Amino acid sequence: MTIDQVRILRGNTFVVSDDRGDIEASAADPTGLFSFDTRFLSRWVLTINNQRLTALSTDDLQYFEARFFLVPGTGTVYVDAKQSVIRQRSVGNGFREVLAILNHADDPVDLIVRIEAACDFADLFEVKDALEKQGTYSTQVEDGRLILSYRRETFARATVISSSEPSQLDQDGLTFHIQVAPHESWRTDLEVTISVPGAGREEPFILAWQSQRAATDMAQDLQRWLDEAPRLECEWEPLRTSYRRSLVDLAALRFSPITAGGRSLPAAGLPWFMTMFGRDSIFTSLQVLPFTQELAATTLRELGLRQGTRIDDFRDEDPGRILHEMRYGEMTAFEERPHSPYYGCADATALYVVLLDEYERWTGDLDLVRELEYEARAALNWIDEYANLQGNGYVAYRRRNEETGLENQCWKDSWDSIAYHDGRLPGFPRATCELQGYAYDAKMRAARLARLAWDDSAFADRLEVEAAELKRRFNRDFWVEDGEFFALALDADGRQVDSLTSNNGHLLWSGIVEDSKAEIVVRQLLGERLFSGWGIRTMAVGAGRYNPIGYHVGTVWPFDNSFIAWGLRRYGFKDEAAIVAAGILEAAQFFDGRLPEAFGGYPRAMTKYPVQYPTACSPQAWSTGTPLLLLRTMLGLEPVGDNLVVDAALPMSIGRLELLDIPGRWGRVDAFGRGRVDTRQSTRPRDGLGRE
Amino acid sequence: MADPINEFFQKIADQGHQPLLGKVRGTVRFDLVESQGGADQWLIAIDRGDVTVAHADGSADCTIRADKTFFERLINGEENALAAVLRGTIVCSGDIELLFAIQRIFPGPPRLRQTLGGSEGSQ
Numbered sequence: 019m020t021i022d023q024v025r026i027l028r029g030n031t032f033v034v035s036d037d038r039g040d041i042e043a044s045a046a047d048p049t050g051l052f053s054f055d056t057r058f059l060s061r062w063v064l065t066i067n068n069q070r071l072t073a074l075s076t077d078d079l080q081y082f083e084a085r086f087f088l089v090p091g092t093g094t095v096y097v098d099a100k101q102s103v104i105r106q107r108s109v110g111n112g113f114r115e116v117l118a119i120l121n122h123a124d125d126p127v128d129l130i131v132r133i134e135a136a137c138d139f140a141d142l143f144e145v146k147d148a149l150e151k152q153g154t155y156s157t158q159v160e161d162g163r164l165i166l167s168y169r170r171e172t173f174a175r176a177t178v179i180s181s182s183e184p185s186q187l188d189q190d191g192l193t194f195h196i197q198v199a200p201h202e203s204w205r206t207d208l209e210v211t212i213s214v215p216g217a218g219r220e221e222p223f224i225l226a227w228q229s230q231r232a233a234t235d236m237a238q239d240l241q242r243w244l245d246e247a248p249r250l251e252c253e254w255e256p257l258r259t260s261y262r263r264s265l266v267d268l269a270a271l272r273f274s275p276i277t278a279g280g281r282s283l284p285a286a287g288l289p290w291f292m293t294m295f296g297r298d299s300i301f302t303s304l305q306v307l308p309f310t311q312e313l314a315a316t317t318l319r320e321l322g323l324r325q326g327t328r329i330d331d332f333r334d335e336d337p338g339r340i341l342h343e344m345r346y347g348e349m350t351a352f353e354e355r356p357h358s359p360y361y362g363c364a365d366a367t368a369l370y371v372v373l374l375d376e377y378e379r380w381t382g383d384l385d386l387v388r389e390l391e392y393e394a395r396a397a398l399n400w401i402d403e404y405a406n407l408q409g410n411g412y413v414a415y416r417r418r419n420e421e422t423g424l425e426n427q428c429w430k431d432s433w434d435s436i437a438y439h440d441g442r443l444p445g446f447p448r449a450t451c452e453l454q455g456y457a458y459d460a461k462m463r464a465a466r467l468a469r470l471a472w473d474d475s476a477f478a479d480r481l482e483v484e485a486a487e488l489k490r491r492f493n494r495d496f497w498v499e500d501g502e503f504f505a506l507a508l509d510a511d512g513r514q515v516d517s518l519t520s521n522n523g524h525l526l527w528s529g530i531v532e533d534s535k536a537e538i539v540v541r542q543l544l545g546e547r548l549f550s551g552w553g554i555r556t557m558a559v560g561a562g563r564y565n566p567i568g569y570h571v572g573t574v575w576p577f578d579n580s581f582i583a584w585g586l587r588r589y590g591f592k593d594e595a596a597i598v599a600a601g602i603l604e605a606a607q608f609f610d611g612r613l614p615e616a617f618g619g620y621p622r623a624m625t626k627y628p629v630q631y632p633t634a635c636s637p638q639a640w641s642t643g644t645p646l647l648l649l650r651t652m653l654g655l656e657p658v659g660d661n662l663v664v665d666a667a668l669p670m671s672i673g674r675l676e677l678l679d680i681p682g683r684w685g686r687v688d689a690f691g692r693g694r695v696d697t698r699q700s701t702r703p704r705d706g707l708g709r710e
Numbered sequence: 711m712a713d714p715i716n717e718f719f720q721k722i723a724d725q726g727h728q729p730l731l732g733k734v735r736g737t738v739r740f741d742l743v744e745s746q747g748g749a750d751q752w753l754i755a756i757d758r759g760d761v762t763v764a765h766a767d768g769s770a771d772c773t774i775r776a777d778k779t780f781f782e783r784l785i786n787g788e789e790n791a792l793a794a795v796l797r798g799t800i801v802c803s804g805d806i807e808l809l810f811a812i813q814r815i816f817p818g819p820p821r822l823r824q825t826l827g828g829s830e831g832s833q
Contacts, residue, residue, distance in 0.1 A: 328818030
């Protein structure tokens with residue numbers, strides 16, 4: 019059970035404690051100090067004269083620091099304390115905690131201040147699954163430091179604890195015998211440092227790098243981040259709140275891989291997914307391109323450096339494939355999990371090429387397009403050579419690591435997300451429809467890059483021919499005639515997996531939908547089976563597996579909706595894009611501007627508010643990016659040559675909107691719009707298009 | 711008996727250009743620690759994919775140290791370099807990006823089983 023957890027973080031180093039600042043982790047309880055997917059502190063409990071403390075208040079000052087105001091004692095109705103205690107904690111290479119005790123009495127007071135410390139060095143995967151450790155622990159007291167260590171063969175991790183004031187150290191913690199004068203205070207600085215004991219003279223690189231990193235001024239860094247973002251002026255206050263929230267959360271979600279020289283890419287979610295994910299890092303980079311472009315550049319470089327080069331069944335790796343997830347913990351190190359990195363992801367490879375092109379359209383950075391030509395060609399080659407598992411030219415997936423690999427390698431990755439209308443599950447390989455859209459888009463965009471930067475018009479011609487052929491076949495093979503929508507997938511026998519899903523919206527975004535089918539697809543997306551009034555459901559009401567609180571079979575995902583809105587714009591359905599944007603942004607109000615990963619698919623008229631789907635991770639990167647992409651779609655921002663075209667279609671409720679200093683190849687420009695699309699009718703579920 | 715490590719580096723030297731290292735510039739030294747002590751050292755210089763190999767000591771932008779027996783398994787595809795680094799079996803110092811780059815030319819592991827494209831597995 020967890021009560022009022024407090025979380026602070028910096029990159030993939032984070033602390034989760036209770037509201038007193040204490041950590042009392044059990045095998046499966048996810049509190050502690052974590053770094054590089056390993057728990058470096060599982061017990062950190064403060065007592066004064068053998069008594070626990072009570073929290074008066076807790077301040078999350080910033081995402082990287084917190085302050086706890088406490089009094090000694092627990093369980094009393096009235097707080098009648100003669101002392102108060104302040105713990106201020108900030109994350110660095112581990113964390114630093116300033117512990118201050120204030121004596122409010124007229125007499126001096128003698129106190130025994132005790133901090134118990136211990137560590138289980140659990141891998142994040144072990145915390146999830148409560149697995150047994152195989153290595154050995156040791157504890158040392160030396161040179162005024164308490165050192166907690168763990169070793170399994172050559173794998174070694176340690177936590178070093180020290181204090182600025184002298185303390186008695188023992189195997190289980192630190193004790194201070196102090197006297198505090200009347201109306202005076204006492205303070206000590208506690209340092210908890212993560213380390214890798216040298217296996218020789220040179221330290222293994224990862225944590226050594228972490229500890230050598232200069233402790234930059236994080237507050238200053240956050241301010242600079244906010245200052246560099248475009249400024250939003252808007253009459254509708256909830257949008258200003260969402261925008262500000264997204265920018266701050268995006269700052270917290272930045273993750274700097276060891277090879278990135280301090281540059282950052284978006285991690286997938288905070289705190290448990292603070293690592294590189296192919297799909298999440300790419301989608302988030304795409305969402306935020308109009309606001310910041312450095313995340314996309316780093317994502318492209320770092321994913322490129324780790325692109326697959328060989329066939330490795332355990333990691334589901336193929337040449338050219340873009341990774342799914344990277345982890346650094348013990349289970350990954352000993353190959354009990356395949357995340358070093360794991361490649362079981364069927365969409366990131368095409369999306370990698372899509373991001374490279376979209377990035378160039380915003381920045382004009384041809385150097386990066388040239389630098390990554392090899393990677394882009396390898397990615398395109400993967401689509402044709404390694405993803406054609408059904409032998410029919412469509413991108414499909416089937417894991418080769420059957421123990422710890424992922425079954426569903428598309429964004430809807432839960433076990434029952436890919437189902438026929440009658441609820442049955444297809445066999446493998448599965449060719450989901452959006453994968454074909456991404457492949458089409460990747461080929462079309464790569465053709466542009468081949469002419470622009472790679473001086474290879476023959477390659478460009480070939481890609482365009484292939485893309486046109488793919489589009490033609492796709493519109494024939496995936497179109498469900500009697501339902502008038504695109505099937506979710508083709509099964510291993512080439513039969514349609516015929517449920518109606520939000521994936522149709524991603525198809526609009528990719529451009530693979532023939533113009534003659536676009537309007538009917540839009541009608542489906544905004545019809546009452548898919549549109550809840552808050553947003554478009556992952557799966558339509560009436561499908562066999564539909565469940566308004568099923569993870570990928572009925573909930574509404576804000577990120578999904580943001581790309582669907584982009585797709586609606588792509589095909590000219592501006593008002594419909596505004597309706598989707600309005601629903602999601604109005605939902606955000608119920609979460610203080612921070613959109614959850616998903617919320618229930620209940621009709622808006624029924625629940626009046628969006629019912630949050632319970633998830634451990636918040637903020638989630640692509641939910642954080644959603645308001646930013648919706649701003650783009652509402653304003654109709656589109657780079658055309660060296661100019662930014664603005665073609666606003668805003669919900670009436672938003673009123674006047676200004677987005678100032680949008681960065682790009684044009685320098686900085688401003689965009690304006692005024693709400694004119696009446697989206698109120700569409701908040702009631704009904705058939706048909708929500709046109710004015 | 712042929713020495714697999716010699717063969718591995720000789721093959722890299724013979725190939726000359728490595729497309730997977732096309733962006734890379736720098737020197738990498740492998741210190742392969744022998745069971746009786748001492749290290750077998752190989753120095754690889756990479757200039758935009760053009761690779762030269764020397765069986766020698768020398769300063770490098772990145773050094774990669776491992777037991778010689780472990781390295782034999784690595785170049786056989788039986789071990790994975792990045793997992794080994796996390797484990798501490800390989801110790802790397804200097805420019806880490808060069809380690810990420812050069813491990814790309816190591817071979818893949820033996821297949822778990824033959825998996826072919828096609829429509830098997832349907833139910």
